[in-house]
Amino acid sequence: MCGVMSRLLLFRSTLLLMLVAPVAVARGADPVERNLYLSDHPGMETPRLYVAGRIVTVLRLEQPCDPTRTKLLGWEGRFEPVVCTGTSVLLVPLHDLEPEDRFLLLVTLADGTELPFTVTSRKERHGDRSGDQQVNVFKDRTAPHAVLASLHDSLEREQKLREENERYRKEDSVNHALAALVAKGAEELTPFQLRQKWLLKSHDDVEILVSVLTNKDQTKAAVVFNVRNNSATMSWQLMEARLWTKSREEPRPFALRSSREQWGPGGENGKIAVVMDTSIFDSKTGPERLVLELFRGDGLQQAYVVLEKRMMR
Template sequence: MWNILLRRSTLLLVLVASVAGAKEREPNERNIYLSDHTSREAPDVYVVGGIVTVLRLEQPCDSARTKMLAWEGRFEPVECVGKRVLIEPLRDLEPEDRLMLLVTLADGTELPFTVTSRQKTTDDRTGDQQVNVFRDHEAPKAVLASLYDSLRMEDQLREEVERYRKEDSVNHALARLLAKGAAKQTPFRERYAALFKSPTGVEFRVSVLASRNRDKAAVVFKVKNNSPTEPWSLMEARLITDDGREERPFALRASQEYWGPGGQSGQIAVVLDASAFDSKTGPDRLVLELFRQGDGLRQAWVHLDQQLLR
């Protein structure tokens, strides 16, 4: 752990690479609805190295006639177990890797699939854990699965609309300007700053700012990825009370989604109102945390005190 304690008592900056409490993830289950059209493309199945992906079929498969092309040295042998096909790559694939998998059902029907990866970065290890394959779109299970897919999509769209509505605020506009490096166009002035270089090669220059009329605070992380091979991206930011019991609202904007290796740089900006410090028992001390995409490591946290607005 690395601690940088600035001379001013209003800010304690701690930048670390420690394991954060990761949220429990639901199984990554997906449905595929096949078409009988002769020109249909083989649907993609997304895999991750060392993790088994299961194709769940409507009828048993023929083990002798189910095979993958050019799998040797890259996959465990493909297995048919009743109505399930098990696929396990020995290592991660690249998105440009596309291997043909031919699944033959007990009645002789051949179902082609393309086994590939959806990874954008080496930290982004997301794939299919189970793929439910439906040929008969009118079968009860297929209809029910389609209904659940529609409801899930509706919920996602509703959440996205609500998020956009909440993010249409003055603080988000200010955070966007700070993330673009346009601090002179905002009412903020820098109060304190610190520099940290992590063991993974990611460099953070952290600036804490206060508005002229002291009604808002901001934190800007200037991120430079000096790693020669590994990209970096932000998974989540949290603003919580020092005791960890309560989250407080804030606005966040980033100049980009990913920081490529070899020195790519950009900024993450957070803006909060002075009221975020308020509580019934007096001003709260707050902690702003950043978590890295992929492994959930906490990359940085900043302790903020209301005194920086004085």
């Protein structure tokens, strides 16, 4: 359990039941693995390795390394001793690095080849503390293993592009267009009217202003999350939203648009708009209660909303 419930608001005569606290994991994160292709070009900068506090970063090499000549300069008090064993080099920072921190890692291979790396943090990008878990290092791009890895990278990028194109094709709907307008703050160009609004704050310095809108004949509804990230150092990111029946047995369709991909620290704010047809409340046994959930970038639940059709009239 990453945290405890920080706030529970129950409105018996209104539209929403809302919880804001990082309390539930949506899904496990995939291992962070990437391929690094070195270059002999004199203009190329030293390749970077991104680490995070108390998380092991492993370099996988094409040939064994020399433990006596592999060193991390200035590591004392900041890292555990560097481990060089077989074709692997292990780095373990004791704490998160600051954005300006730079450490020189010099890896010497068994044949005497020296490979320099800059060890740093991704926190310079809006507080991101994600690190490399495994980096596969290829010294020769033309070697069979490097060519195979490069082909795999290309196929993976192509697959992601296809999936993204297919997603955009499927999301070409009226509700997605309405969600895009609302996320951009252009509610006046939509048929929606404001019904209710709440301000919620959580212990992780995230402030959310929640608005509920419906059109005149109540055939469509929108839930808008205006997110402000008041953290001094950490960024905030939406991983996904989910809309289910209250029993969690059946997902329901909705359209989502966001005004930004990431909320930087220091009060950066932006909107997440969810638009739905109110017919999704209907079932054979009568109107269903629906649960709308937001999960932040690390997989923890940030907020949920319980919706009832009768309260939209």
